[in-house]
Amino acid sequence: MQKESKIYVELKFGPKWTYISTVRTFVEDFMTITLEDKKKATSIAMAVNELIENAVKFSDLEGSELNIYVTKERKIIKVIVTNHASQQDIDDLQKCLRELFGSPPLDAYMKRMKDSAVSPDGKSTLGLARIRYECKAEIHTNIENGMVSITAEIPTEKWGVDHE
Amino acid sequence: MNKLNIEPLQVEKASLVIRDNKEGENEDGILLIISGEIDMRDPSVAILPYLLNIHDALIAHEIKTISVDFSNLNYVNSSGIKTMISWLMKSKDVQSGKGYKVKIIRNGDIAWQESTFPVIQKLFPDVVTFAEE
Incomplete structure (x- = not known):
């Protein structure tokens, strides 16, 4: 399905923090x-x-995967990141996602900002809230056999800050 | 050395420097220049203690405005945003009359600054203002 895109990146890397800025x-x-x-x-x-x-x-x-696909006419950028996670982390993620998707993007982002500042564990999903609001992205998740895939579909035309 | 006696901080690709602000309306103010990139794993360990040190010094010196120049901060991750929010929450919590304002100097050519700062300002409308661009 993804190969319908002629412009794409597929990358697999070990889960090391030092690679992130390079990517x-x-x-x-x-x-x-x-x-x-x-x-x-x-x-x-x-x-x-x-x-x-x-x-x-x-x-x-080991072995997180990054896939980026550019749809026809460059109107949507689809970013998919897949990694293996423990059941506890999956449960935490699903709980955070339910909360995140329960509010409009700006409200959820502002709430995450406040909550993250008093959350010691770093599992605030502030990053997802940021992508959802700042990039106007639609976020989808797929969880199967311990593998977590998070997809951000980013429109390239609907850009900028909402003046709500 | 600045009037707060706070040394600069260099941590990974980020640099934080305090200077006395001599310009215009903020003659008694302080300028914090944050530049480079904040993309480390835990800025709440690397950077937040430095910001809280500045917070304490601003309160102790009864300084009412700090300008923060982000115009050469090219990237900040969400953990860095969390660190900024922790600092701003601290300034918001100060009893009325004893707190200070944070004036943000931003760079409209840097994408994250255009999209992130308006949300932060919306969260702290009584604390955060923007310098004229």
């Missing part, structure tokens, strides 16, 4: 060439950074 820089360069828009490229790289930070934090095995 972000690569994605930013790749997207700058693809979209010919440095700011949009930087925002997509930010989304990728947040997703792979989560993968590195919560992966309990």
Whole structure:
């Protein structure tokens, strides 16, 4: 299904924090060439950074995967990050996601900002709330046999800050 | 050295420097310049203690405004945002009359600054203002 996109990146890496900024820089360069828009490229790289930070934090095995697909006419960027996680982390993630999707993007983002500041465990899903609001992304999750896939579908035209 | 006697902090790719702010309306103020990239795993360990040290010094010196220059901060991850929020919550918690305002100097050419700062300002409307761009 994904191969219908002729512009894509598929990358597999060990869950090491030191690789994250390298991947972000690569994605930013790749997207700058693809979209010919440095700011949009930087925002997509930010989304990728947040997703792979989560993968590195919560992966309990080697081999996190990053897939980026650009749809026809470059209108949607689909970022998929997959990693293996413990059942406890999956349960925590599902609880956080239910809360996240229970509110409009800006409300959820502001609530996550406040909650994260007093949360010691770093499992606030602030990164997902950020992608959802700042990149206007639709977030989907697929959890199967301990593998967690988080997909962010980012429209390249609906950009900027809502003045709600 | 600045009037708060706080040394600069260099942590991974991020740099934080305090200077006395001599410009315009903020003659008694302080300027914090944050530049580079905040993408470390836990800025609440690496950076938050430094910001809270500044907070304590601002209160002790009864300084009413701190300008924070982010114009060369190219990236901040969500853990970095969490750290900024922790600091701003602290300033908001100060008893009325004893607190200080945070004036953000931002760079509209940097994507995250355009999308993140308006949300932070909305969260702390009584504390955060923007410098004219």
